[in-house]
Amino acid sequence: MSLAKGELAGPGKAGAKAKAAAKSSLWSDSLRRLLKNKLAVFGFAVVVFMFAVCFLGPMFSPYADNKINMALMNKAPSAKHWLGNDALGRDVLTRVLQAGRISLTVGLASMVLSVLLGGLLGIIAGYYRGVADQIIMRVADLLLTIPSLPLLFIAGALLSEWKVPPDYRMYIVMIMLAIVGWPGLARMVRGQILSLREREFMQATTVLGLRSRRKLFNHLFPNLVPLLIVIATLNIGGAILSESVLSFFGLGVTPPTPTWGNMIDAANNMIDFEKRPWLWIPPGLSIFVTVVAINIFGDGLRDVLDPKKGR
Amino acid sequence: MKDLLHIEQLKTHFSTEAGTVRAVDGVSLHVRAGETVCIVGESGCGKSITAMSVMGLVEGPSGKVVGGAIEFDGRDLLAMKANELRTVRGNDIAMIFQEPMSSLNPVLKIGEQIVEPLMEHRKLSRKEARARAIDLITLVGISRPEQIMDSYPHELSGGMLQRVMIAIAVSCNPKLLIADEPTTALDVTIQAQILDLLRSLKDEGGMSILLITHDLGVVAEMADYVVVMYSGKVVEEGEVVELFNNPKHPYTQGLLKSKPIINQRKDTLYSIPGQVPNPLELTESCYFHDRCQHCMEICRTREPKLKDVGQGQKTACWLYEEEALAHV
Ligand SMILES: Nc1ncnc2c1ncn2[C@@H]1O[C@H](COP(=O)(O)OP(=O)(O)O)[C@@H](O)[C@H]1O
Ligand code: SF4
Ligand SMILES: [Mg+2]
Numbered sequence: 250m251s252l253a254k255g256e257l258a259g260p261g262k263a264g265a266k267a268k269a270a271a272k273s274s275l276w277s278d279s280l281r282r283l284l285k286n287k288l289a290v291f292g293f294a295v296v297v298f299m300f301a302v303c304f305l306g307p308m309f310s311p312y313a314d315n316k317i318n319m320a321l322m323n324k325a326p327s328a329k330h331w332l333g334n335d336a337l338g339r340d341v342l343t344r345v346l347q348a349g350r351i352s353l354t355v356g357l358a359s360m361v362l363s364v365l366l367g368g369l370l371g372i373i374a375g376y377y378r379g380v381a382d383q384i385i386m387r388v389a390d391l392l393l394t395i396p397s398l399p400l401l402f403i404a405g406a407l408l409s410e411w412k413v414p415p416d417y418r419m420y421i422v423m424i425m426l427a428i429v430g431w432p433g434l435a436r437m438v439r440g441q442i443l444s445l446r447e448r449e450f451m452q453a454t455t456v457l458g459l460r461s462r463r464k465l466f467n468h469l470f471p472n473l474v475p476l477l478i479v480i481a482t483l484n485i486g487g488a489i490l491s492e493s494v495l496s497f498f499g500l501g502v503t504p505p506t507p508t509w510g511n512m513i514d515a516a517n518n519m520i521d522f523e524k525r526p527w528l529w530i531p532p533g534l535s536i537f538v539t540v541v542a543i544n545i546f547g548d549g550l551r552d553v554l555d556p557k558k559g560r
Numbered sequence: 561m562k563d564l565l566h567i568e569q570l571k572t573h574f575s576t577e578a579g580t581v582r583a584v585d586g587v588s589l590h591v592r593a594g595e596t597v598c599i600v601g602e603s604g605c606g607k608s609i610t611a612m613s614v615m616g617l618v619e620g621p622s623g624k625v626v627g628g629a630i631e632f633d634g635r636d637l638l639a640m641k642a643n644e645l646r647t648v649r650g651n652d653i654a655m656i657f658q659e660p661m662s663s664l665n666p667v668l669k670i671g672e673q674i675v676e677p678l679m680e681h682r683k684l685s686r687k688e689a690r691a692r693a694i695d696l697i698t699l700v701g702i703s704r705p706e707q708i709m710d711s712y713p714h715e716l717s718g719g720m721l722q723r724v725m726i727a728i729a730v731s732c733n734p735k736l737l738i739a740d741e742p743t744t745a746l747d748v749t750i751q752a753q754i755l756d757l758l759r760s761l762k763d764e765g766g767m768s769i770l771l772i773t774h775d776l777g778v779v780a781e782m783a784d785y786v787v788v789m790y791s792g793k794v795v796e797e798g799e800v801v802e803l804f805n806n807p808k809h810p811y812t813q814g815l816l817k818s819k820p821i822i823n824q825r826k827d828t829l830y831s832i833p834g835q836v837p838n839p840l841e842l843t844e845s846c847y848f849h850d851r852c853q854h855c856m857e858i859c860r861t862r863e864p865k866l867k868d869v870g871q872g873q874k875t876a877c878w879l880y881e882e883e884a885l886a887h888v
Contacts, residue, residue, distance in 0.1 A: 275667055275712060449662040456615055457677045457728065458650035467676070471667045 279475075282553045289549020295542035299535070303349030312340035313347075315505075326527050333527035336515060345531045348507035353539070355423050355502065356489035362427030363434055363488075364481045370431065371438025372473075375446070376465055386439070389432035397429035401491060405500025415503045422501050426488045434480055441476050445469055475554035482550055486543035493536050509536045563631070564768050565591040565614065565736055570628035572606075572613045579840045583609040585792035586628070588866075591736065596762065596769040598779045598800075600815070601789035604836050607772045610789075611738050614770075615655055616645050633735065651681040654729035658741040660721035664713040671709030674728050681732045696727040700757060719750035723757065730761055737762075740772045755781055776819040780804065788812050791837060791847035794866060798873030808875040810852045846878065854879055 283289060307313045312330075318338035326333040332341040370389070374382040392400075404425050408418060445451060446469075454464045489509075495501030496510030504511055509532040515521075516528035572584040584606045591597045599607045612618050613625050614637065630637040632653060637645070657663045664673055674696060675689035684692065690709070697705035700723040713721060722742060729737055739758065743751035755778065762769055771782055779786055779800065786803045788796040788811065796809040807813045814832035834851035846852070849859040858878050866876040 449657055449659060450665045452617060453657065453663045454665075455617060456649055456655045457680070458646045458648065459676060459680055460646070463676065463680070467668070467672070468665050472665070 279553050283549060286549045286552065289546050289552075292542040292545030292547075292549065295538060296546060299349065299539050299542070300353060303346050303353055306346040307343055307350070310340065310343040310346070312343045315339050315344070315347075323521075323525055323528075325525075332531050333525070335512075335528060341527055341531055344507050344512065345509070345535060348509050348512050348532060349535055349539075351419060351502060351506060351508045352489055352492060352510070352536070355419060355426070355492045355508070356485045359423045359426035359430060359488040359492075360481055360484045362423060363430030363484055364477060366427060367431035367434030368438055368473075368477060371435035372442060372465070372469075374435065375439035375442030376469065382439075385435065389435050392429065392432040393436070397491070398494065400429055401425055401495055402498065402500055405495050405498070409500065409503075415506050419502045419506060422492060422495065426491055429491070430484055430488065434484065437476065437480060438473065441473060442469060445472055479547060479551045479554055483544060483547035486540045486547065489536065489543070490540050509533075562592075562634070563590040564593045564595075564633060565589075565770065566629070566631040567610070567614065568629040568631075570610065570613055570630060571626045572609050572618055572623065573626050574623045576622065576840075581839045582792050582842070583623075583839070584613060587789070587792070587794055588628075589787050589794065589797070591768045591770055593735070593768055594762075594766050595784045596771060596782050597785045597787060598771045598773060598783035599787045599789055600773055600776060600779050602774055602815075602832075602836055604839075605789045606792040607774075607789055608740055611655065611740050611770065611772055614738065615649060615653065616640075647681070650677045650734075651732045652734055653736045653738065654732070654734040655738040655740065656722070656725045656729050656742050658744050660718055660725045660745070661713060663725055664721060666713055668712075669709065670711050670713065670716070670724055674709070674724070674731065677728065677731050692731070693727075696731055697724070699730075699761075700724070700727045701753075702727075718746050719754065722746060722750075722754050726754070726757060726761070730765065730767070733765060734767055736768045736770060738770045738772070741774070742771070743778065744773070744775070751778075758782070776815055788815070791839065791842065793847065793876065794874075795848065795877070796873070796875040797866075798871065802871045802873050806871075806873070808869050808873065808880060809848075809877045810854055810879075811848050812875075814851075846876075 316339070318334075321330070321334040321338035323336055324330060324334040324338070326341075330340050330342070332345065335341055335344065370385045374385040405422075408421060413421060451464070451468060454468050459468075492501050492508065493510035493513075496503070496508045497514045499511070499514060501510060502508045504515075512532035513529045516525065521528050567587060567589045570584055570587045571582070574581040574583055587606070587610055589597065589599070589610075599610065601607055609618065609623075614630055614632075616637065618625060625638060628638075632648065635648075637648070640648070664670070671690065671693060674693040675684075675686060678684045678689040678692055679686065682689075693709060694705040697708050702708055702720060702723055708716070708720070708724070713724075716724070726742075737758075742758070743754050746754060758769065758771075759782065761767070769782070771778070773779060783800040786797060786800050787794055788803075788809065790811050796803065796807070796812045803812065804816065807816050811832070814830075818830045818832060832851055837847055837850070844863050845861060846855075846859040846864050849855045852859065856878060862878075864876045864878045864881060866874045867880060869875050869880050
């Protein structure tokens with residue numbers, strides 16, 4: 250049979266394209282489009298820069314031991330201490346970078362937890378439906394109706410009440426953020442699965458007599474990955490912001506473990522605010538720049554990957 | 561000869577907020593081994609839902625098979641457990657859809673999608689399945705099968721994708737292929753090629769085809785036996801030659817009149833006046849009555865039953881019933 254000749258020769262059809270197709274994949278296609286979005290690339294560069302500087306920077310700092318030095322208390326920026334010194338005479342620049350390690354780690358880790366939890370529960374709810382769906386979505390709805398900040402505040406206050414050691418608080422904050430983060434995520438994942446289930450190619454897998462497991466992992470999941478990447482990225486920004494707010498109010502990660510939020514909190518009186526901007530501007534700006542950069546990058550990713558925009 | 565597929569008085573209803581939609585309402589049809597049966601009718605008359613009922617695809621809270629029987633190869637499909645049904649689907653009965661583009665997973669390579677049923681039903685290893693897949697792609701008339709294996713659906717044309725769908729469908733040598741408007745979304749020239757392909761596969765493999773279409777040209781080319789549906793019911797059926805030469809039901813006559821005839825140019829094509837009735841507003845009657853030129857009193861109040869009118873042809877129309885004449 251040589252029926253397909255006419256089709257192969259057609260312009261824009263498989264003939265010439267198939268060659269390129271062998272090399273190109275959907276991912277490299279998406280990457281190419283992402284690189285065209287200059288703003289998103291810039292956002293990504295800033296995020297990478299923040300991570301690199303925070304994680305590597307302190308290694309090159311002579312003040313990384315955080316020695317308390319009352320002689321340098323609240324000193325303004327100088328050649329030796331570029332961003333000045335804090336109330337205990339520690340180098341602000343070094344501390345901002347060390348705080349960045351914690352804030353970024355908390356943001357990243359709570360994102361991973363949220364995505365695992367929300368993704369898994371969303372998949373179970375959307376794919377298996379039934380009672381599991383009912384229970385998961387009721388709990389998610391409940392958590393979503395309570396605004397997350399007050400919830401976090403209460404949890405943070407409890408941590409203080411129970412005198413949880415500062416070393417552990419960081420991990421507990423990650424878990425707290427994941428607990429408020431998963432419901433929105435689960436709902437999005439579930440919604441996506443429900444709409445994917447209705448797609449004809451999912452019906453086709455039923456018609457082919459494929460097993461549930463294969464339908465889920467081979468067919469549904471790959472279609473879910475782009476959405477997961479986008480929400481995961483945006484989720485990091487949100488988590489960093491929430492952690493900062495909590496820590497600012499002394500309810501998140503507490504000193505001596507530095508985070509951007511609790512560094513701003515250290516400058517929470519009028520005198521520090523007006524007279525010693527080097528105490529709060531660096532951590533404040535770090536939060537702002539990081540979160541905005543992550544969101545810009547996330548939006549760029551969404552433009553490229555969002556299934557609703559079609560490929 | 562024994563029927564391969566035997567549908568008896570199938571009823572598939574949807575409960576909607578506005579009321580019950582009787583999408584398929586007492587449809588009986590039979591497909592014998594090696595036979596091509598066409599279901600024909602205008603859009604919305606229940607062709608797809610009939611096919612989906614066979615495949616067990618009507619599910620969920622709103623749609624349900626509420627009556628009748630579906631037997632395949634002597635086995636009751638409606639009574640089958642999910643696991644058993646899974647071994648029939650894709651293996652003994654395969655199905656292809658109207659839109660090849662949306663029937664393939666956009667993020668999986670073609671090759672991956674062809675090997676899946678082979679690994680599932682034939683228990684082939686990935687390597688064996690791949691080799692078989694390449695044979696299948698060649699079989700459906702696509703050159704350079706290796707390249708196609710590594711392509712994504714959006715990189716191929718509609719005609720190519722439908723070939724791929726057919727390759728997937730016939731991969732496990734099904735006894736029955738259900739094709740729901742397989743050429744409707746394609747260019748005319750490609751349509752003819754796809755029909756040729758289906759016919760040659762059928763002749764080689766001896767499978768039966770249940771072909772759904774609204775296009776009588778397709779019927780003429782493919783069918784051994786034709787079932788005409790209207791508003792969820794069978795209104796006429798018969799051997800293709802008989803039915804084309806001697807259509808009994810006014811609806812079939814209308815369909816045939818509206819079929820474009822090659823070499824005979826007309827400015828406007830005839831189409832049956834009026835529209836398919838709203839399925840929610842149907843009361844007992846001949847559902848075709850408000851579009852029928854021969855409509856009689858009895859047609860508005862009583863439903864004509866499908867009745868033998870000779871030459872193996874059956875029709876559901878009061879014009880052919882003595883009872884109606886007595887009524888007048
Ligand atoms: N999910 C559904 N809910 C309600 N009605 C439906 C649903 N699916 C199909 N129908 C109705 O069933 C009838 C038959 O549809 P279908 O079998 O798809 O027609 P076609 O002959 O064009 O393939 C239509 O009137 C349609 O409105
Ligand atoms: S039963 Fe009456 S209305 Fe219906 S097709 Fe026959 S003549 Fe027309
Ligand atoms: Mg249809």
